[in-house]
Amino acid sequence: MVLSSHNSNRLVLLGTKGGPAIRPGGPWPTSSLLELGGRTIVVDCALGVTRGLTNAGISLKQLDLIFITHLHSDHVLELGPLIHTAWTAGLATPVKVFGPAGTAVYWRGFLQSVAFDIDIRIVDEGRPDIRDLVAVVEFGEGTVLSEDELSVTALRVDHPPVTECFALRFEHGGKRVVFSADTAYFPPLADFAKGADILVHEAMLEEGVERLVARTGNGARLREHLMASHTLAADAGRVATAAKVGRLVLNHLIPADDPEFGEADWIAAVRKTWTGGLTIGRDGLVVELADTRPHKGRTA
Template identity: 35%
Template sequence: MTDALRVVLLGTAAGPYPAPGRQGCANAVVVGGRVYLVDAGYGTLGKYVSAELSLRDLGGVFVTHLHSDHVAELFTLFLLGWGPANQGVVDPVRVYGPGPDPTDPGPPAAGTEGLVAGNLAAFGQDVAVRQRTSDRPRLAGLIHATDLSAAAGAEIVVHEDDRVRVTARAVPHPPLHLALGYRFETEHGVVAFSGDTARSDAVGELAAGADLLVHEAMEPDFYRSIGYSPKLLDFLAASHTSPADVGRVAAAAGARRVALSHLGPCDPARLDDEGWLGRVRPHYSGPVVVGHDLLDLTV
């Protein structure tokens, strides 16, 4: 497809544990044929290829936060999709995401730069062999990782090129010190991504007047019905957004369309599309779609 602006929901599941029906969280923003990836959970590379997207067209990766269900295949994209064969990555790609927690009292856990560097070291033997035995550029030179920081309430410009301007805001996803939502502005339209977050004015600001808001949704009644403790339910409520609140956020922001993704429960047999839509529609009058893997939306 050659539409000027598309969003492909590559993976739409919440959480790291594999479940039927959906795979890990990942989204492709396609602007005039160039691909910008938001998150890379488990299954991302296979879904990327199934969507008939070329890694040669990858223009940037934007990580919302460093939970495993959002970065499990970040390095895999490059490790398995690198080099001139099969239209792999041959030009440097910028990868943006949260940095380490500056308040961590122990040895600081890796940020996005450290995550990439650690993977390069862990797969060093494989990488070295492939660089010696095939015609491909140095892998370390292709992944330009950047640690981001964002104060609460502040908007930061993350990336600009001839197709897109990307800004970010911190969103509440405790206990992580930083999770990000993103806004993609193009000449063809605006797309916003909530990332993982409790209901937040920051998402509303990112989504102000957007043509499409891709928002996470977690239904607390389901987790209550399967016996989650009050403590765990409180934790989920503090770090995720109910579908009803997604509707409220979208309405307040004036978003023209909403796609629900990062769905919990992720198995469609546990909560079907009408169940999701019925929770959003009382609070938002615009069009809503329920995310499924490989859903392709023209903006």
């Protein structure tokens, strides 16, 4: 167990856009940091996760628990590079990676791709073997982890064609934070997230999707995929209302970088179905758990 330098429990959104593309000056794909009960918990490892953690004041040496909701690249692409960078920064304590079936294959493949560098640094710099520092645990629905008053539970969500995609619930000392993962509108999430202090839910803006579709060559197919696999903002609000959560935090935003749409559009969409605490995600935004009011950034 690695104690965090922060005493407070907090959520930091490291990357908030849906999908793997990045654009100049735009947001990064989906990764989050949860500091809960003294644990440093990373949820999803998209491109940019390492820089995001560093910017959030985390020493990479304190990497502790990592959870992957599913193996789409906008959630897992930088998992290996994150751990490897932590290792070259002096990581010497075990890291546990929890992910769906296939995570172990990803990790082995990553290790193979950088075997030259790993072997040379062990000899040349006297580093511990990274292969011995990392344990990968593949999980399904139900209890994922129960350790030192921290409990983590998974719920399979609806993200076709991916079947191994899981919402995650983190609980410690009466605090509860739930991540929806990528999912179509999935009413059972409300039970799973019942009474959570924070629900981090993915969201699409309907009029933004229409513009995205209009700009894309294969528009009809894209629209069909998005609607079948992701949740409109108003439906994320419905889940929050049914679950009576303390605060709804929207992430994995689609679209995230269309200048035509801003925070006011997202708020207007969610306010049709949710009247409680609301935060529209953006990279680097911090939500303190003490009062589940956003610590910095604009609020609604």
